[in-house]
Amino acid sequence: MKAVAYLTLSEARHRPGPHLLLIGTLALALFLPWTTRALVGRLETALVARADATPLTAGSAGSRLDLTLASLYFREVDLEPVGADLWDELAADHGGVAVPLRLGAHARGFPVVGTSPEYYEQRGLGLASGERPLIVGECLLGSEVARTLGLTTGAELFSDQDELYDLSVPQALRMHVCGVLAPSGGPDDRAVFTDVGTSWAIEGLAHGHGNANDPALDPRLVIADLEGNRVLSGAYVPPAEIGPADLADFHAHGERADLPLSAVLFFPHSTKARTLVRARIDLREGLQMVAPRAVVDEILGVVFRVQRLLDLFSIAVGVTALALGGLIVGLSIRLRAPELRTLDRLGAGRSVAAQLVGTQVAGQLATAFAVAALAVALTLALLPDLTRWL
């Protein structure tokens, strides 16, 4: 057997082309279905885990899929906002924990998620450094955001300004990085978290008046000074950050119901509370309460149908690879006939020819399997979180 292995290796080194072609084809035929199944399996696990960790999400009536993707993955979708009073209502319900989400703003391309401290508790998110945003103007970075932007606790981060040349829109807000989240392997790694008030400030819906009362303010900007309430000129440019002086009177104008939220996550304490809340919200006009798991199951249904299609392609590739393999082995035997005859004449055992071909095929299969396994491992390492493309 040692002699057979040596002869097989020597022959392969001498004429590597056909062997490499066959190994490559077989590896590809193995790699395609293997990777597809591994990736789909990983996607399914990630989607289901995230969905199961988010029992209910409330939002405006419309696409259940959009609401789910926005609530779970901060995906940019055209959602009608709901009023902050929905959050208040759900928070007042003792059957569970309500967590607001305000999406739409960005910082250096990453989504800014306005929420409340309960979000981190419900998601079980730990801190790599710093602390959670306790006051407006602070932000907490997902681990990938911190790594990509090279920021850490104590740094500053500006929100993105959508319209650079429109002076009527709010200017970019300078946020103080109060902490960095530990990696969680999900969408939270790729988001910037703030208090929901900060999100409203970015949108120009809330602010403080700290600077208006600054004694050092240029008096030419003060139109009137009414018992401490100053009326400022239109030439006054509000500062790009929420400073300590703003915190005391940080506020939003208008009704609470006018302050927009993209969704409100609800984590019920019991099945009964879940059923009651869901029914109550679903009955309200313009609102819906979605169970993300049901939506994810629908998504997975589509994914599995696509996978079945890919499986058919893989079978076709596999059959082609086997046919090619058979052809190459057949040609190889014909090509090696003089060599096999020599071994026969010198006195090699009758089974040596079969052993040589068998060892060659086994070696090719083993190498193709190893190459495919390596390629699958590399692919999985390079694509650790498929939900980033949702």
Place this chain on the structure above:
Amino acid sequence: MIAARDLRLAYAGGDFVLDVPHLDVARGEQLAIVGPSGSGKTTFLHLAAGILRPDSGQLSVDGRDLDAMDDALRRRWRVARIGLVFQDLELLPYLDSLDNVLLPLRIGGGSLDAEARERARGLLADFGVAHTTHRRPARLSGGERQRVALARALVTEAPLLLLDEPTGSLDPDNAERAVGLLRARAAERGATLLMVTHDRAAAAGFERVLDAGAGLEALDAELRA
């Protein structure tokens, strides 16, 4: 060493029939069979090596009745007891000269220790092809290939050497030197040497030369004469 009695082999569908009524080759004898192509020289050599089996008759080699041996035993016996040179050399194209020489030891399960390798290198040097040790046959001249094949026949130190046109690709000087070396090595070990060739000059100096010009029947007649 070789005893043939009423040996007969006819190729299916062919006109040629090999007939050897009586032939004996003594142990340690050096015998050359000369004759033109198609006279049955190679066929007789393959019968003696157990590669072919006769249709009838008896053939005993090295004291063993070849017909009584099963296929596996005959193969093991051949690789261990016979040094072979084929007419078309039959070097493996993907092995270098050293590995081609070591091939009989490798497939026979023999030892490939340092001594065997040294012996193989020594044989290559003796035949003047030491410089081809790590070259594959495609990079050798015809004469170099021939000499590597001769070295391969000697590596197992077998008691019987069967050589089919061993000088076919060599110039006269190299042919004489190679045959002289083969005969000297066989004589040193008391091995029997049977060479078939169409080149009468290569057979010069052999103790016994048989002419197969009229077919191998003539061998027997000549032997008895």
